[in-house]
Amino acid sequence: MLDHFPFYLLLILSIVLLIMLANKIKVAYPILLVIAGLLISIIPGVPVTKIDPELIFIIFLPPLLYEAAWSISWKELWRWRRIITSFAFIVVFLTAMTVAFAANYLIPGFSLALGFLLGGIVSPPDAVSANAILKFVHVPKRMSSILEGESLLNDASSLIIFRFAMIAVGTGQFIWLDATLSFTWMVVGGVAIGLLIGWLFMKIHKYLPTDASMDIILTIITPYTIYIFAEEIHSSGILAVVSAGLLLSNKRHHFLNSSSRVKGVNVWESFVFALNGLVFMLIGLDMPEITAGLKQDGIPFSTAIWYGLLVTIILIVVRMLAAFGAVLTTFIMRNFINVAERNPGFKGPVLLGWTGMRGVVSLAAALSIPEQLSEGVAFPQRNLILFITFIVILTTLLVQGLSLPLLIKKLHIAGYHDYMPEHEANEFIKTALAQHSLQHLTARYQKELDTNAAVQQIAEKCRLKNLYNLSPVMSAEVKSIYLDLLEEQRKWLLEKNKSDLHFDEDIIRKYLHQLDIEEEKFRYM
Template identity: 30%
Template sequence: MDSIEIVLAMLLAVVASAYLVRVLPVSLPLPLVQIGLGAAIAGYTGHGVQLDPGLFFLLFLPPLLFLDGWRIPKSGLFRDKGIILELAFGLVVFTVVGAGFLIHWLIPAMPLPVAFALAAIVSPTDPVAVGSIASRAPIPKRLMHILEGESLLNDASGLVCFRFAVAAAMTGTFSLTQASLTFVWLVGGGIAAGVGVTLLVTWAQRWLFRHFGEPSGSPILVNLLIPFGAYLAAEHTHASGILAAVSAGVTMSYVELSGQVMAATRIQRSAVWDTVQFALNGVMFVLLGEQLPDILHGARVSLDQSGHLNPWWLVLYAFSISFGLLALRFIWVWTTLRITLYRKDRRGEAAPRPPLRLLLATSLAGVRGAITLAGVMTLPLALPSGAPFPARDLTIFLASTVILISLVLASVALPRLLAGMEFPEEPAEQLEEDLARREAASAAIAAVERAQMEQLQGGLDADMYPEAAARVIALYQHRLDSTAAIDDEDVARFRKLAAAERVLRLAALQAERRTIFNLARHEHISDEISRKLVREIDLVEARHKH
């Protein structure tokens, strides 16, 4: 099968997976269904796709990480920044050290630097897989935000540890000072590249639109290219392209609060990004399934590298490493929680004790995915001396099986673990939304009154505007006073008032949108609520403009 036909088959598998997951008698998470379809494609063609890790990182990761950074609730990200940083950096280092020694103890034939490399590449979690499983389990919103924030940042820390472990395996030396300095540059340079590229592109785009107008479709295409630009800029300066893509997305969410993008563009762009996200996420897991033939072929070589002849040893290693990672994650989560509670008790703050089931769920939710697969494929084929890289096939096989085991384990155990648990509502979110709706309604009423006066002064259908303004104001007054009643108008009268009402409605919608953006800029409401309300306004405006 030609390359183009394979790509089309993979896209068709992604479409089919969305329907299969609904009709299968057994409830399975979407990633597992996509992996199965990928394996079926590889079985039909007789071989898996030759995965180029560099191309994989460039094509798939920047847009997905950019979108995750853009859409993740910033209020939750900064509110729980301490917990997220502990998981994204502290837990990664703890996992690399703990799992590295565990792997070397289990498989003495695997050199310690290679064991650390395997531990490092299985340390990052996958937000796509977690999100898919979370849709079938009642994970609390706050915990989901923490898991999303962790997965955005631990990719960089895990890959940095992986890079230094591979360098130690290649050269036989390791410098903690050099590693620390490089890590600082990777993080700082990556964040700077993402922020800089996003601000530069959006400034240039606005300047061009202001002087030459806005071509149809151009803003969306530019928006799609920003993550690739940020990623490549960081990689060319030897910084972290992954963090660049994430920081570009976070920056884009703040740029959006300026409100300078047209409503129609926002609606179309959202649909395009939803399609891109669905396609790329799906293709990643289909690709993982298509690697299974090569992985199984490498398992035969792995037997010799492990020093055993019985294939069941490979199964034992895979499950031992998977449960070891789960235990290390639970130990870290439990310990850091105890330290946090102890500090709050010392300060006299009341802190609720989360149930044990929630701690276990946090540990199970650390699902591995695309980053692990792509990263482990970058292992060198040979050492500088020309000798084969030690235990390369074994490392790839174990990393791949850890991905599959973590997916299956989480999809089976997580819904059952959280079943029946009741979590308190997030009252702050509802209060913020109520505040935004009240402020927007008040601003809309003021805008309608201003627009009415402007139209009356212009003498255009002056007799229609007072009544049209009353109708529009009544709609917004209904938000402020739930008991307000809006009188129905007959069809003929409605048509006479439609033109005047349209002008006033558009003025009110623009005022609503400006108010919501202003509330979000000053952090009176979260960006998640801001996006929700602005989308509602955009859809209403699009309806009235057509």
């Protein structure tokens, strides 16, 4: 391990430089990292990079999913719940089933159980790839919210399919009653465990004398603890982590102080940045081991590539059909229930259908397949499954990933008017915060307003809607009044976000973050 340490340092440096290059040329960084990993892997003398299959899920998935749950808006998740859940569960299952029957029919030696195993691996699209592309092109907030929500839940549904398929491959049988009970426990138990342990960690943050460093360490420990505990009792660790992440994200202002929130954002951005970079580089670096396994099994390289391309085509076609199927369902169901969008059009489904790049979860699932069954027998078709997964990831990243920006520009998708325009929202929030702050000062600190020049200056700043350009040098009494005013503004923002669907939560969060920074500036002066 120590002999290869310089190589790993160079690898991390390469990841940073490649992501800088990707941002410069406006290409999604997962594409460059996969290609770079592939090129590095063929350099003579490069150490073989291999991760223990039993650890791949634990190392990467819990923190990545936890951070995604913290970043997503619960308001948006609930607003688009029907299409999100249909893509995250129904479409994933239909995709896995289609791949299963196609593989069983077209690939020699592929049983239906192996087909479902492959389908469970390649069915979930990767949010990291889509988000890396979407930051360079403008799409309506609705589309990005749906993609984020889908990616948060589809990992759980695909891995449930994967787990049942593993059982069927290992035992050679599939008992529907046992599977139904097990599925119910995985879903219900996973959510319940996540909420319970998340609630316990919330109380630890709130009632124990922690500081910012301790809080950040606890947030890093939380997803790993939840995932391991949920998996130990055979429920869904993914659903447990996502449930806890959503709970703690929505309660963050109740148990974390401003210092923990401000510093935690920076730590988590760096942590997730490193994990995403490593996992996509790993996809390319793992290629020599996969191809060596194919040679060992006597499978021609060209044949394996054809199988991978065939599965990729199936994935793209099924997702496109599902996207337009969702439109058709909306047109039908709007006659019976209230739907979020009564006239969805065709441009949105085209975009939603084409954002099907595969990545982190597919790689983790494929690498977690054991080399041997419990009886010591080699796992059937393991190397072919790994190779097909690699081809699917590489092809979808290159074909869909590189063409997606061009498609978005070609479609010219207009805004759906779901939210107040950003400039209007900013002006409204500044005016409303200023008015609310003045009312609070008048109602609670009238005596200080009459006698204290510093408090009068705060009131004047509110009248000018210039709330945060105050000198941090002030008396303890005035500082206490100002910090109370910041807390009152925070309460107003949180209530406005909760009650008014016309505000994009990203804008609200921007103001909440500004309040945290302002509070930090004054609290420790």
